[in-house]
Amino acid sequence: MTVEPLPSLDAHAHLSLSSSGVELARSGAVLAMTTSLEEADLAVGRREPLVIWGPGCHPRKVQSQQAFEAGRFRALCEPTAVVGEIGLDMGSRLYGCAPLDLQVRNFRQALEVLASMPRLVSIHSYHATRQVLDELRRRPIRVPVLHWWTGTAAETREAVALGCCFSVHSAVARQSKFRSHVPPDRLLVESDHGYNDPPAAIPCRVEWVEHLVGQQYGLEAAEVRRLVWLNLAAIVRETGTRSLLPDQMGAILDAASGDR
Numbered sequence: 001m002t003v004e005p006l007p008s009l010d011a012h013a014h015l016s017l018s019s020s021g022v023e024l025a026r027s028g029a030v031l032a033m034t035t036s037l038e039e040a041d042l043a044v045g046r047r048e049p050l051v052i053w054g055p056g057c058h059p060r061k062v063q064s065q066q067a068f069e070a071g072r073f074r075a076l077c078e079p080t081a082v083v084g085e086i087g088l089d090m091g092s093r094l095y096g097c098a099p100l101d102l103q104v105r106n107f108r109q110a111l112e113v114l115a116s117m118p119r120l121v122s123i124h125s126y127h128a129t130r131q132v133l134d135e136l137r138r139r140p141i142r143v144p145v146l147h148w149w150t151g152t153a154a155e156t157r158e159a160v161a162l163g164c165c166f167s168v169h170s171a172v173a174r175q176s177k178f179r180s181h182v183p184p185d186r187l188l189v190e191s192d193h194g195y196n197d198p199p200a201a202i203p204c205r206v207e208w209v210e211h212l213v214g215q216q217y218g219l220e221a222a223e224v225r226r227l228v229w230l231n232l233a234a235i236v237r238e239t240g241t242r243s244l245l246p247d248q249m250g251a252i253l254d255a256a257s258g259d260r
């Protein structure tokens with residue numbers, strides 16, 4: 001069975017909690033990240049047909065980092081197939097971040113939770129690609145997804161060997177390290193759409209990054225779309241999270257991957 005046309009699948013975006021389900025439906029399928037446990041409290045109980053909300057703690061958000069609590073994080077991760085965004089950011093000289101020791105403490109606690117609770121985990125690593133790989137080596141998790149990855153070619157090879165997937169943003173899609181070092185079955189695409197970024201009304205759009213990734217891998221954009229759904233289906237199988245998906249999302253995954 002095939003589902004045509006497949007909706008777009010944005011593997012990392014930030015949606016406004018004040019948007020209605022009808023408004024969110026304009027964005028296609030989205031793995032929606034939160035930046036604090038406070039936001040996640042309001043998000044993970046929502047049921048939109050094509051949105052999976054992930055509990056997160058953004059490394060740039062000082063208040064989020066200070067308020068992180070591992071037990072609360074664990075409880076928020078339990079009912080959802082996706083977690084994020086979490087990670088490390090060492091760009092503090094550029095724009096200010098939570099103190100690195102606090103970021104590392106929280107990231108380690110989050111990975112500890114996720115080591116025994118497999119999920120698709122969207123990870124931020126800006127100016128901290130080496131540090132994130134070191135932490136994943138120290139405490140491996142089932143499916144780390146490196147979002148907006150800016151690591152070197154050598155780090156990219158290392159990440160692939162560690163089992164990472166990559167959600168590729170249009171800003172990095174042309175970099176040859178993906179084509180050269182990342183197998184197609186590790187790819188997702190993302191907008192990193194931020195609802196506070198102007199123009200706020202534009203929903204998530206991943207057509208351009210589908211096109212760019214297609215150019216790199218010699219695929220049509222429609223083939224890239226099918227590929228990312230297949231890759232998400234594989235991640236869901238690997239993490240055993242099929243029962244946690246919204247019904248419509250699960251049905252598309254099943255049909256796209258020919259499971260049933």
Ligand SMILES: [Zn+2]
Pocket residue numbers: 012013014033085192
């Ligand atoms: Zn983000």
